[in-house]
Amino acid sequence: MSEVIVVTSGKGGVGKTTSTANIGAGLARMNKKVVLVDTDIGLRNLDVVMGLENRIIYNLVDVVEGNCRVKQALIKDKHYPGLYLLPSAQTRDKSAVSPEQMIKLVEGLTELFDYVILDCPAGIEQGFRNATAAAQRAIVVTTPEVSAIRDADRIIGLLEAGGLKKIDLVVNRIRVDMVKRGEMMSVEDVLDILAVNLLGAVPDEESVVVAANHGESVVGSDTLSGQAYLNIARRIAGETVPLLDLEAGASLLHRVAALFRRK
Amino acid sequence: MRGCQDRSQRTSGKIAKARTKLTVASDRLDCSQEELSRMQEEVMDLLAKYMNLEKEMYEIRIQIITRAKRGVRNVKTIQIK
Numbered sequence: 001m002s003e004v005i006v007v008t009s010g011k012g013g014v015g016k017t018t019s020t021a022n023i024g025a026g027l028a029r030m031n032k033k034v035v036l037v038d039t040d041i042g043l044r045n046l047d048v049v050m051g052l053e054n055r056i057i058y059n060l061v062d063v064v065e066g067n068c069r070v071k072q073a074l075i076k077d078k079h080y081p082g083l084y085l086l087p088s089a090q091t092r093d094k095s096a097v098s099p100e101q102m103i104k105l106v107e108g109l110t111e112l113f114d115y116v117i118l119d120c121p122a123g124i125e126q127g128f129r130n131a132t133a134a135a136q137r138a139i140v141v142t143t144p145e146v147s148a149i150r151d152a153d154r155i156i157g158l159l160e161a162g163g164l165k166k167i168d169l170v171v172n173r174i175r176v177d178m179v180k181r182g183e184m185m186s187v188e189d190v191l192d193i194l195a196v197n198l199l200g201a202v203p204d205e206e207s208v209v210v211a212a213n214h215g216e217s218v219v220g221s222d223t224l225s226g227q228a229y230l231n232i233a234r235r236i237a238g239e240t241v242p243l244l245d246l247e248a249g250a251s252l253l254h255r256v257a258a259l260f261r262r263k
Numbered sequence: 264m265r266g267c268q269d270r271s272q273r274t275s276g277k278i279a280k281a282r283t284k285l286t287v288a289s290d291r292l293d294c295s296q297e298e299l300s301r302m303q304e305e306v307m308d309l310l311a312k313y314m315n316l317e318k319e320m321y322e323i324r325i326q327i328i329t330r331a332k333r334g335v336r337n338v339k340t341i342q343i344k
Binding site for chain 1: 287
């Protein structure tokens with residue numbers, strides 16, 4: 001039985017696309033068949049994050065308009081045999097696809113894959129409605145910032161109103177050193193405000209940026225963020241995985257520095 | 264309630280949390296933060312009339328849940344005066 005998941009946030013720039021790519025890689029690593037769908041028509045991003053930008057021939061709009069078959073538009077990932085991308089169109093806009101067309105498209109994909117993960121555009125307009133129309137569950141990505149949490153709360157409200165029952169939260173870009181100093185909201189603080197289930201917390205690490213620079217995922221690398229995303233993927237697949245101790249990753253230098261700052 | 268701690272004693276993380284809480288609550292109810300604060304204070308005063316509670320120890324959270332069938336149109340059926 002395949003599952004359709006939308007990754008959304010409301011606010012832009014919190015890490016939806018990076019999270020989509022890494023969660024997809026995590027699930028593919030567990031030998032699941034996964035397709036990542038970039039639903040941000042006009043502002044395509046997921047292809048570059050995955051390093052597949054040179055392989056695009058057809059896109060989502062081509063499939064919807066019947067210019068090609070869905071299998072022709074799917075791009076195979078470089079690293080994981082079970083991972084595919086359905087890229088978005090760059091020269092069209094959100095109105096090129098309707099929620100009904102998206103539902104039909106996703107229906108076709110569920111026959112081919114274990115997981116269909118939809119990377120939602122920022123905002124709450126048509127792009128958001130398109131992406132959420134076909135989803136069975138949602139992953140809301142936020143960062144520990146006032147603006148991102150506010151938007152996440154609004155998104156959760158809209159998803160609930162739309163009848164989506166399974167809504168989980170990913171808190172991205174946690175800086176343990178700043179949380180310790182009290183200069184950043186902790187994961188607990190965020191959960192206190194947004195009453196939804198926590199799927200995982202991802203630390204703010206350079207490795208995420210470096211991996212994205214190369215068009216690769218951090219999953220599978222020996223980093224805390226890579227581990228965090230893999231754990232998120234395992235929880236999506238139904239495994240019970242204890243929460244990662246993000247402090248374990250703070251380097252000795254950080255810890256010593258934090259010790260001095262506390263005075 | 265808010266503002267019980269001296270501002271200089273609070274870290275920016277705590278300030279961020281308090282601001283987020285207030286923003287989210289006023290968004291949910293579609294009313295201004297001032298109105299919400301006033302409403303919270305009034306509800307607190309009202310409760311204190313009947314219950315023996317220390318105002319500083321508690322926080323009023325207001326959540327209005329519609330009994331009507333779920334749907335986008337029903338999200339904001341309750342208007343703040």
